[in-house]
Amino acid sequence: MNLETTAPPRKNPDAGARGAASKRGGIARWLDDRLGLGPLLAHLREKDVPHHRHSVWYFFGGMTLFLFTVQVVTGILLLFYYSPGANSAFESVQFIMGQVRFGWLVRSIHSWSANLMIGSLFVHMFSVFLLKGYRAPRELTWVTGVLLFFVVLGFGFSGYLLPWNQLAFFATKVGTEIAGAIPIVGHTVLRLLRGGDDVTGVTLSRFFALHVAILPIVAVGLLSVHLLLIQRQGISVPLSLEQRKAPVIRLPFFPDFFLRELIGWYVALAALAALAALDPWPLGTKCDPLAPAPAGIKPEWFFLWLYQTLRYLPAKILGLDGDMVGVCFINVAFALWIFIPFLDKKASNGRRSPAFTAIGWSAILYIIGMTLWGHFA
């Protein structure tokens, strides 16, 4: 006998029907009576993900989120021993690496996971771009996603300085100098970032505040909207499949898709542990503001394409400062990137937009090409 189907719908939460719901535990029921989680759980139960030959790309968003979680956990752990300041930052990281049990592991995982997260984020962003996942009604998911991409680059840039080693010092000098090339407001931005005219302990304090307080708040805000929109609108079906009008197989999110994601996360975790154990992230030498820049110094790989772009610009373009032109061009490109869904009207109307596919591939090839060139140059 199935009581659940025969019992009348419960209108008054106090009016019994306890036998009917006896399957659910006391605490779950107590919470449900107060929070009304029913519709939410029903939504999760019905949530599904399109299953087709491009499905593999759907995993990179979840992968980025997983690696972000690793960053949050290991970042909080590092905060227990890290001490910002020109005279204590390097020493405290040294202490973490040398004295604290598993400290080397936590720090190496934080560094490696940061790199894998940025890699996964690039894949996620460009796969969404090429599958035109940004088209109406998902414009805001794209916008928050691109903003998150900028926030993550900010995390990478600010976190890089925190160990206060020689490489970090010059990376920050160069990076903030580039920001100084922005017309009109450049010098103000440079001083705002550095906390003065030079990169000093004051800059370290600012970058620390940025890295552990400001950027996390912004990231969590953007991420919440990003994820909420995905829950609300469901996963986009690629334009090419939608046009075929054939029904798309849908996979239940829980447990089918979720368990598949879990496998990916386990692989990522194993990769992280292996990388951190076999190739622990080096600490380098302590920052010495008077030492010359080491030979062959380069930014981290995810900034290499930007670095390479600026490096090969002539000193003067049409009588203007080459760096300034380059920085302006990059800023405009980034701004346009945010507004892609509003520019690609064809895709939003459900039509193919080969021009934007070409733009996407050009950007990918440009970034890969410039990165490789910068790496081997």
Next chain:
Amino acid sequence: MEPTNRESEPLERRNFLNVVLGAGVAGTIGSIGFPIVRYLLPPPESDAAPDAVVAAKEGELPPNSGKIVRFGVKPALLIRRADGSYGAFFASCTHLDCTVQYRPDLKVIHCACHNGMYDLQGRNVSGPPPRPLERLQVKQRGNEILLAREG
């Protein structure tokens, strides 16, 4: 009989898979949790505490006075009693670890946090402290007063 067997088979498989899955989850939690707990427990401190420290020059402390000095990372209290003899203790109150001080007006060692009192031998005589102060040896080397661990 047969249908029952057929019905119970998937259940057994399900149970088996659930056990495997549960073991995997437990293993994951363990292998992540163990390093985190070890990490959070502070590493053993390198024995920074010295065996002896120079606390004062001879004649620096007048009778009926005291001085807080550093003994490794902990504070120590060197007192000079009214009769000119020296005494030394770790300055951490045995009640709740506040730093005690010498009170020339009362001729006692006093803890301001909860009004604990010790006599000039470090014995707890009034207020909440449960035990005497931990004693240090006072030695003289040339014209320096040294503090050393007892025993």
